[in-house]
Amino acid sequence: MSAAISVSGLVKTFGTTVALDGLxxxxxxxxxxGFLGPNGSGKSTTIRILLGLLKADSGRxxxxxxxxxxxxxxxxxxxxxxxxxxxxxxxxxxxxVIDLLARLRGGIDTRRRAELLERFDLDPTKRxxxxxxxxxxxxxxxxxxxxxxxxxxLDEPTSGLDPIMEAAFQHSIGEMRARGRTVLLSSHILAEAxxxxxxxxxxxxxxxxxxxxxxxxxxxxxxxxxxxxxxxxDRIGDVPGVANIVHEDGRVAFDVDTDHLDDAMDYxxxxxxxxxxxxxxxxxxxxxxxxxxxxxxxxxxxxx
Amino acid sequence: xxxxxxxxxxxxxxLRRDRVYLPVWVLGIVxxxxxxxxxxxxxxxxxxxxxxxxxxxxxxxxxxxxxxxxFAMDQIGGxxxxxxxxxxxxxxxxMAVFTVVRHTRREEDAGRVxxxxxxxxxxxxxxxxxxxxxxxxxxxxxxxxxxxxxxxxQPLEQSLLYGASIAALGVVFTGVGAAAAQLMSHGRGAxxxxxxxxxxxxxxxxxxxxxxxxxxxxxxxxxxxxxxxYELDRWWPLGLSALFTGGMFVLxxxxxxxxxxxxxxxxxxxxxxxxxxxxxxxxxxxxRLQRGALLGWVVGVVAMAALLGSFSxxxxxxxxxxxxxxxxxxxxxxxxxxxxxxxxxxxxxxxGAAGFAVSSALRMRSEESSGRLEPVLATGVSRxxxxxxxxxxxxVGTVVLVxxxxxxxxxxxxVTSGLPAKAWELTRASLxxxxxxxxxAAVGVLLFGWxxxxxxxxxxxxxxxxxxxxxxxxxxxxxRVADLSPFSHLPAVPTEAVTAGPLVLLSLVTLxxxxxxxxxxxxxxxxxxx
Ligand SMILES: Nc1ncnc2c1ncn2[C@@H]1O[C@H](COP(=O)(O)OP(=O)(O)OP(=O)(O)O)[C@@H](O)[C@H]1O
Ligand SMILES: [Mg+2]
Numbered sequence: 001m002s003a004a005i006s007v008s009g010l011v012k013t014f015g016t017t018v019a020l021d022g023l024x025x026x027x028x029x030x031x032x033x034g035f036l037g038p039n040g041s042g043k044s045t046t047i048r049i050l051l052g053l054l055k056a057d058s059g060r061x062x063x064x065x066x067x068x069x070x071x072x073x074x075x076x077x078x079x080x081x082x083x084x085x086x087x088x089x090x091x092x093x094x095x096x097v098i099d100l101l102a103r104l105r106g107g108i109d110t111r112r113r114a115e116l117l118e119r120f121d122l123d124p125t126k127r128x129x130x131x132x133x134x135x136x137x138x139x140x141x142x143x144x145x146x147x148x149x150x151x152x153x154l155d156e157p158t159s160g161l162d163p164i165m166e167a168a169f170q171h172s173i174g175e176m177r178a179r180g181r182t183v184l185l186s187s188h189i190l191a192e193a194x195x196x197x198x199x200x201x202x203x204x205x206x207x208x209x210x211x212x213x214x215x216x217x218x219x220x221x222x223x224x225x226x227x228x229x230x231x232x233x234d235r236i237g238d239v240p241g242v243a244n245i246v247h248e249d250g251r252v253a254f255d256v257d258t259d260h261l262d263d264a265m266d267y268x269x270x271x272x273x274x275x276x277x278x279x280x281x282x283x284x285x286x287x288x289x290x291x292x293x294x295x296x297x298x299x300x301x302x303x304x
Numbered sequence: 305x306x307x308x309x310x311x312x313x314x315x316x317x318x319l320r321r322d323r324v325y326l327p328v329w330v331l332g333i334v335x336x337x338x339x340x341x342x343x344x345x346x347x348x349x350x351x352x353x354x355x356x357x358x359x360x361x362x363x364x365x366x367x368x369x370x371x372x373x374x375f376a377m378d379q380i381g382g383x384x385x386x387x388x389x390x391x392x393x394x395x396x397x398x399m400a401v402f403t404v405v406r407h408t409r410r411e412e413d414a415g416r417v418x419x420x421x422x423x424x425x426x427x428x429x430x431x432x433x434x435x436x437x438x439x440x441x442x443x444x445x446x447x448x449x450x451x452x453x454x455x456x457x458q459p460l461e462q463s464l465l466y467g468a469s470i471a472a473l474g475v476v477f478t479g480v481g482a483a484a485a486q487l488m489s490h491g492r493g494a495x496x497x498x499x500x501x502x503x504x505x506x507x508x509x510x511x512x513x514x515x516x517x518x519x520x521x522x523x524x525x526x527x528x529x530x531x532x533x534y535e536l537d538r539w540w541p542l543g544l545s546a547l548f549t550g551g552m553f554v555l556x557x558x559x560x561x562x563x564x565x566x567x568x569x570x571x572x573x574x575x576x577x578x579x580x581x582x583x584x585x586x587x588x589x590x591x592r593l594q595r596g597a598l599l600g601w602v603v604g605v606v607a608m609a610a611l612l613g614s615f616s617x618x619x620x621x622x623x624x625x626x627x628x629x630x631x632x633x634x635x636x637x638x639x640x641x642x643x644x645x646x647x648x649x650x651x652x653x654x655x656g657a658a659g660f661a662v663s664s665a666l667r668m669r670s671e672e673s674s675g676r677l678e679p680v681l682a683t684g685v686s687r688x689x690x691x692x693x694x695x696x697x698x699x700v701g702t703v704v705l706v707x708x709x710x711x712x713x714x715x716x717x718x719v720t721s722g723l724p725a726k727a728w729e730l731t732r733a734s735l736x737x738x739x740x741x742x743x744x745a746a747v748g749v750l751l752f753g754w755x756x757x758x759x760x761x762x763x764x765x766x767x768x769x770x771x772x773x774x775x776x777x778x779x780x781x782x783x784r785v786a787d788l789s790p791f792s793h794l795p796a797v798p799t800e801a802v803t804a805g806p807l808v809l810l811s812l813v814t815l816x817x818x819x820x821x822x823x824x825x826x827x828x829x830x831x832x833x834x
Contacts, residue, residue: 014833048678048831051678051681051682052681053678053681053682053829053830053831054829054830054831055827055828055829072681072686072687073684073685073686073689074684076681076682076683076684076685077683077684079682080682081678081679081682083675083678083679083682085675085832086675086679087674087675087676087832088676089589089593089676090492091592091593091596092575092583092592093574093575093576093577095575095576095577095578095579096575096576096578096579096580096583098579099578099579099583099584100579100583100584100589101679101680101683103579103583103584103585104584104585104586104680104683104684104685105683105684106683106684123574124577124578125574125575125576125577126574126575127575129413129490129492130489130490140679143679153682
C-alpha cells in the first residue's frame with residue numbers, strides 16, 4: 001500500500017524549545033491513523049508542517065506524493081483540515097463559513113452539507129461569535145467533511161464535543177474509511193483512537209515512540225484496578241493478563257489486559273468485593289509505564 | 305448576602321487589570337487638552353487676536369456645529385474652552401464606554417464571568433464595580449482638566465466647573481455603556497449602541513447650537529456645555545446629567561435582572577444559512593471583513609472634509625475684514641490664503657487615510673494571530689494569492705478614501721465659495737497624497753512579512769507623520785528628521801505645483817517595501833504563534 005504521508009527525521013524548534021525531535025511517521029493510503037500524545041508533545045506542530053504552514057528545520061516530508069512546503073496550494077485542494085483551536089470570523093454565520101472554506105478548497109457537495117448539518121445538529125444561521133466552543137468545532141468539521149477529498153487532517157477534532165456529537169463524529173469517520181479516504185486523527189483520548197483507528201502512532205516529546213496496528217499495541221490498553229475484598233487475594237498474580245501488583249494496607253492495585261478483565265472479575269467476585277475502582281490508563285501513565293526508561297534515557301541524551 | 309457583596313474585591317481586581325489601560329486614557333485626554341490649551345493661549349495673547357477670533361471662527365456655523373455654543377468669546381478663557389472641549393468631551397465619553405463594556409459584556413463574551421459568578425458575588429456586583437471604575441476614571445479626567453486650567457492661570461471656580469462638566473459627560477456615558485451592555489448580546493454590539501447614542505447626542509446639540517434652539521437641552525453633551533463657563537457659570541445643568549445617569553443605572557439593574565448570563569435583552573437576528581456569491585474567494589472574504597470599517601471611515605472622512613471645506617468662508621471673511629492682511633497679500637490674497645488652508649486640510653485628510661490604510665493592511669496580521677489564517681491557507685489558497693487579495697482590498701479602499709476626502713473638501717469649498725471648479729480641482733489634488741499614504745501601509749506590510757509580532761510599530765510612523773505635519777514648524781523639527789515622514793516629500797497642493805519626481809520615488813519605495821513583505825511572508829512560519 002502506498003503512503004499518503006511519509007515523514008522521517010523531522011526536526012522543528014521554536015527558539016530554544018525543541019517541538020519535534022526527529023519524528024518519523026508513515027500513514028498509508030486508505031487508513032485511519034490515530035496520532036496520539038500528551039499535551040505539548042508536537043501533534044499540532046507536525047500537522048502544521050504537513051500543511052506547509054511551518055517550515056521544518058530538517059527532515060523529509062512527503063504528503064500525497066508532493067512537498068507540502070513548495071506545493072502547498074495544489075496539495076491542499078486534495079485534503080481537508082480541522083484545526084485544534086477553531087477560530088472563525090465573528091460576523092459571519094456558520095453556514096457562510098462552511099461555504100467559504102469549501103469554495104476556497106474548490107467546491108462543496110450541498111447534499112452532504114445538509115446531511116452533516118443535520119447530523120451535527122448545527123444551526124447555520126447563527127453568527128459564529130455566538131457559537132460555543134463545541135459548535136465552532138462543528139463548523140470546522142462540517143466544512144471539512146462536506147468536501148470530498150483524499151486526505152483529512154484532523155487535529156483533536158472532538159475536544160469540545162459532547163458524547164452524542166462524538167458518536168456522530170465517529171460515524172462520519174467510519175463513512176470516510178468505507179470510501180477509502182485517508183484520515184490522520186490527532187487526539188489525546190486513547191478510547192477515541194481505539195474506536196476509530198486502523199493504526200496509531202504515539203508521540204512524546206517530539207518523537208514517535210510507538211507505531212503499529214491496535215492489535216500490536218493491545219498491551220497498551222490495560223485497565224488499572226484498585227480493589228478491596230473481605231477475603232485475601234493471594235492468588236491474583238495467577239490470573240492471566242494481570243501485572244504490576246501492589247499491596248497497600250488491605251487494598252490491592254493491579255493492571256490487567258482489557259482482554260482478561262472478566263478473568264480478573266471471576267477471580268475477585270467470590271472473595272466478596274467491598275470496594276472497587278477501575279480506570280483505563282491515561283496516556284501519561286502509559287508512557288511512564290511502558291516507555292519510562294526509554295523516555296528518561298532519551299531525555300538525558302537530548303540534554304547532553 | 306448583601307446587594308454589594310463582592311464589589312470591593314472586584315473593584316480591586318479591575319483596577320489592577322487596568323493599571324496601564326486607564327492611566328493611558330486619563331493621561332492621554334488630559335495631556336492632549338493641556339497641550340492644545342497652552343498652544344491656544346499663546347496664539348491669542350492680544351485683545352485684537354481675541355476679537356478677530358470672536359468675529360470669525362466663533363461666528364461660523366460650521367465651527368459651532370463642531371465645537372459647541374460660543375460662550376464668553378470676548379476673553380481668552382472662553383476661547384480656551386471652545387478650542388479644547390471637543391476632544392475632552394468625546395475622549396471622556398469614549399473612555400467611559402470602552403471601560404464599562406470591557407469589564408462587563410466583554411468579560412461575559414470571554415466566558416470569564418461564569419467563573420466569578422460561581423464565587424460569592426452579588427448579582428449586580430460586576431456591573432457596580434465596572435461603573436465605579438469608569439466613573440472614577442471620568443472624575444480623574446475632569447480633575448486633570450481642571451488642574452490644566454489652573455496651571456494656565458485660569459480662576460479656580462471656572463476651572464472646577466469646566467472640569468466637572470467634562471467629568472459629568474464621562475459619568476453619563478458610563479451609564480449609557482452599562483445599560484447597552486445589558487441590552488446587547490455582545491461587547492461589539494454594546495459599544496456600537498453606546499457610540500450611536502454619543503453620535504446622536506453630538507448631532508442633536510450641533511443642530512441646537514447652530515440654530516440657537518432649545519434642542520441642545522435634549523443632549524447630554526448639551527448639558528455639559530450649557531454650564532457656560534466664564535459667561536453664565538452655572539452648575540445646575542450638571543444636575544440633569546446626574547438625573548439621567550441615575551435613570552441609566554436603574555435601567556441597567558432592571559435589565560440585568562431580566563436577562564440570562566451570556567445573553568442580551570435583545571437577541572441577535574439570524575443570518576444567512578449559506579454564503580452569497582460574493583463570499584467565494586480571498587478578495588470576497590477580505591472585502592466582507594473590511595467593508596463596514598471602510599464605510600465608517602468614508603463617512604467620517606467626508607464629514608470631516610466637508611467641515612474643513614466650509615471654513616474657507618470664514619477665512620475669506622477674516623482677510624476681507626482685516627485691512628492689514630489685505631495689504632500684505634494685495635490682490636487675490638484671500639484665494640492664496642484659502643489655498644494654503646486647503647493644502648493643510650488635504651495633508652490632514654491624507655494622514656487620516658494613512659490611518660485607514662495601515663489598519664487595513666494590518667488586518668492580515670490580526671487574521672493570522674487570531675488563528676483564522678491557518679484554515680484559509682489549508683485550502684487551495686496559496687500564500688501569494690491571499691497576500692495579494694488582501695492588499696488589493698487595502699489599495700482600493702485607500703484610493704476610495706483619499707478620493708472621497710478630496711471630493712468632500714472640494715464640494716464643500718465649491719458650495720461655500722460658489723466656484724464649482726474647485727470640487728474637481730481638490731479631488732485631483734488629493735491624489736497626490738496617495739503614494740505617501742500607500743508607503744506608510746507598505747511599511748506595515750514589510751513588518752508583517754519579516755517581524756509579524758512588531759507590526760504595530762508602523763503606527764509610530766503614522767503618529768510621527770501627524771506630528772511633523774501638524775506641529776513640525778511649531779516644534780522646529782529639523783528638516784532631516786521631518787524628511788523621515790513620507791508626507792514631507794509631497795508638494796503642498798494646491799499651493800505648489802505637482803512635480804513627478806517625489807511621487808515616482810515614493811511609489812518605487814512602496815513597491816520595494818511590498819515586495820520585501822511578500823518575500824518575508826513566503827519564507828516564514830505562518831500561524832497564531834508566528
Ligand atoms: N509558535 C510556537 N512558539 C513557541 N513554541 C511553540 C510554538 N508552537 C508550539 N510550540 C511548542 O512546541 C511544543 C509542541 O506543541 P504542539 O502544539 O505541537 O503540541 P500538541 O501535541 O499539539 O499539544 P496539545 O495536545 O496540547 O494540542 C510545545 O512545547 C509548545 O509549547
Ligand atoms: Mg495541539
